[in-house]
Amino acid sequence: MFELISSVSYFNLNSFILKVTIKEHELIAQEAARSVERYISEAIEARGTAHIILATGNSQLLFLKALRERSVSWEKVIIFHLDEYIGLEENHPSSFRHYLKENIIKHISPKEFYPINTEGKSLDKAIEYYTQLLVYHPVDIACIGIGENGHLAFNDPGVANFNDQKSVKVVSLDQHCRKQQYDEGWFDSIEAVPKKALTLTIPTIMSAQHISCFVPDERKANAVRNTLEGDIVEACPASVLRNHPSVNLYLDPPSAKLLKYQ
Numbered sequence: 001m002f003e004l005i006s007s008v009s010y011f012n013l014n015s016f017i018l019k020v021t022i023k024e025h026e027l028i029a030q031e032a033a034r035s036v037e038r039y040i041s042e043a044i045e046a047r048g049t050a051h052i053i054l055a056t057g058n059s060q061l062l063f064l065k066a067l068r069e070r071s072v073s074w075e076k077v078i079i080f081h082l083d084e085y086i087g088l089e090e091n092h093p094s095s096f097r098h099y100l101k102e103n104i105i106k107h108i109s110p111k112e113f114y115p116i117n118t119e120g121k122s123l124d125k126a127i128e129y130y131t132q133l134l135v136y137h138p139v140d141i142a143c144i145g146i147g148e149n150g151h152l153a154f155n156d157p158g159v160a161n162f163n164d165q166k167s168v169k170v171v172s173l174d175q176h177c178r179k180q181q182y183d184e185g186w187f188d189s190i191e192a193v194p195k196k197a198l199t200l201t202i203p204t205i206m207s208a209q210h211i212s213c214f215v216p217d218e219r220k221a222n223a224v225r226n227t228l229e230g231d232i233v234e235a236c237p238a239s240v241l242r243n244h245p246s247v248n249l250y251l252d253p254p255s256a257k258l259l260k261y262q
Helices: 025-047 058-068 096-103 123-136 175-183 202-206 218-229 237-243
Strands: 002-005 008-013 016-022 050-054 077-081 083-085 141-144 168-172 196-200 210-215 247-251
Touching (some): 025 050, 025 141, 025 247, 058 096, 058 141, 058 210, 077 123, 083 096, 123 168, 202 237, 210 218, 210 237, 218 237
Parallel strands (some): 016 247, 050 077, 050 141, 141 210
Antiparallel strands (some): 002 008, 168 196
């Protein structure tokens, strides 16, 4: 249960508070960007650099635009991302490396951008390399979304593991996830959507000091309801966010439409 206070809801869960902001899409993009800027600044002030994860997809476009326009000390920020298809070259228009370069990296000058890249190396070596990077650069802020099937990154129902021993792993994408990628216009047919990907695991995402979760659009409404009002189960991977001590969840009215309290 939660109480709505000036478009901000507070879910009291396990003695922690999950802050939920419900406003129009452009307004939550601006608010999320301001908040992430503040967390980045705090990390830089504390340790000299900030380590952040950025999500991809149509739902993240306004947030990334707002974030790149903030007064962030990007030269002190190291950027990671959540997942990548197996079998797509870096310059493929549907690769997440390409997406991030086009939508934020080329607009800023980060200290480092570490893409998940399997070209020229085995998957095992790619996993080992990215795992070690995350060990050396513990995540301060994870900027994520929620998939239509409740996935976090490419941790779909069926492969999500709340107690995963791996930091990065190979996963098979379920049909709902692949259909979402096709429906968003990234591929000419659902057959063209890769069936496998590399993804950060649930524990890796949950290891971030703070999570900013940006989830607009009506097509996410069922996943949002299951995340906040259903059981905390791997069948809805995003429900695990309720076990994290510091999460800001940004919804617009369409994505929040199925919630009982708003």
